[in-house]
Ligand SMILES: Cc1cc2nc3c(=O)[nH]c(=O)nc-3n(C[C@H](O)[C@H](O)[C@H](O)COP(=O)(O)OP(=O)(O)OC[C@H]3O[C@@H](n4cnc5c(N)ncnc54)[C@H](O)[C@@H]3O)c2cc1C
Ligand code: SF4
Ligand code: FES
């Protein structure tokens with residue numbers, strides 16, 4: 001690990017505008033610092049700035065940036081009205097990691113692309129302009145949607161997939177003011193600058209996430225992975241589905257580990273709305289999702305896997 | 321170099337001041353600075369659970385945390401859970417059930433299990449269930465999910481689960 005200066009922020013103003021790298025739970029940052037993929041000169045510890053409460057906001061809920069994943073998943077209000085979020089968090093990492101992982105840090109976790117993490121292969125994300133070893137390499141976990149010539153990495157997390165389906169907002173404090181960004185717009189596609197994974201600007205701090213008013217319906221988080229627990233998703237589906245008299249009255253869907261961001265395609269929700277659930281309808285939904293899907297060899301299987309997983313989730317949610 | 325703030329860390333009830341290199345992980349602090357080698361280093365990347373300790377009562381991977389970040393925290397390691405002359409109920413159950421082969425993962429398993437039992441009492445949910453406070457000894461699948469942050473390279477899982485169930489059952493009975 002490269003040497004760095006360490007300081008503790010006493011409050012939010014201390015942290016906003018800092019040039020230092022923020023450290024919260026440290027479960028992603030320290031991992032990458034040990035590999036020297038991340039080499040900050042200075043670390044600013046934000047664990048003592050507060051922002052560790054879950055509080056009502058309007059008809060919704062505000063989850064502070066420093067709320068741990070464990071506390072968020074165990075919160076009675078979250079479990080009752082936004083169970084999707086609790087389920088997605090519990091599908092990720094391990095109990096020990098969730099006890100440290102924070103809401104803000106989880107949103108900002110970096111890709112698990114092996115070439116990014118090995119710190120020696122060509123990688124446009126780690127070292128812009130060097131190429132992308134994953135294309136033509138071992139790319140089983142990589143993206144099939146929204147990729148670019150520069151990078152085919154995925155956003156690997158679970159929590160943000162649920163937040164995208166729920167249409168939650170990220171609250172961000174900056175040097176001059178604070179702003180709110182939909183989770184759906186927080187992460188970005190790789191394009192020709194895959195070193196950028198989200199819209200955070202230097203000096204900005206995530207202060208929390210706001211959940212909109214609860215929506216009625218069945219909430220399902222389905223994660224497909226190589227072992228039953230403690231593994232990242234090969235793909236995941238987050239779904240909120242409400243039925244009314246045998247028809248789909250309302251649908252909110254997001255997909256994990258298929259792209260550089262939690263994938264949300266409003267056309268699928270529109271397509272499902274008002275329809276009677278049938279396998280043929282689910283297939284049409286998958287057609288839309290996968291319209292522009294592209295495999296890179298080892299990850300070709302994700303295309304049929306996404307189709308089947310979406311169908312399984314829709315069948316479960318609608319009782320077909 | 322900017323001034324590195326000292327961290328005063330309570331380990332099993334004894335205070336220690338740390339003023340050294342901020343790169344020191346909590347795990348290396350315990351093993352190398354304090355000579356408390358019960359806590360093990362398996363992967364050093366959060367992937368195995370061998371380094372599990374309690375921070376303010378919660379189980380965490382001590383390899384993915386910096387010692388300097390623990391100013392004011394109370395750490396409990398396997399040495400604080402029980403020593404050979406005074407084993408905890410979980411430790412006794414691991415011995416009785418052969419909850420190990422090589423024993424390398426065992427301190428992490430026991431620290432993890434001890435915290436898991438408290439999580440169950442607090443009715444925390446898991447990926448499998450919405451909370452099992454009503455069920456004093458949950459199913460094997462439930463325990464496996466809740467213990468999934470601890471790998472055992474020797475594959476002693478069946479006996480680990482048997483030991484945990486036994487210790488939990490005895491606690492319920494007493
Ligand atoms: C073995 C292993 C398995 C895992 N499995 C899963 C899994 O299955 N699913 C899953 O979703 N995740 C998984 N994770 C990832 C884990 O969820 C993340 O490491 C964790 O959520 C990161 O949170 P943190 O608070 O520890 O972040 P840190 O490591 O402290 O920070 C991560 C990044 O976020 C930035 N940051 C932190 N807080 C803020 C803030 N408030 N404002 C702005 N920037 C901020 C930091 O500067 C840093 O760049 C796994 C991790 C490990 C090690
Ligand atoms: S997929 Fe992205 S992160 Fe992985 S090697 Fe290519 S550029 Fe780097
Ligand atoms: S040594 Fe910490 S999880 Fe493996």
Ligand code: FES
Pocket residue numbers: 419420421422423424425426471472473474475476
């Ligand atoms: S007993 Fe050997 S690793 Fe678990």
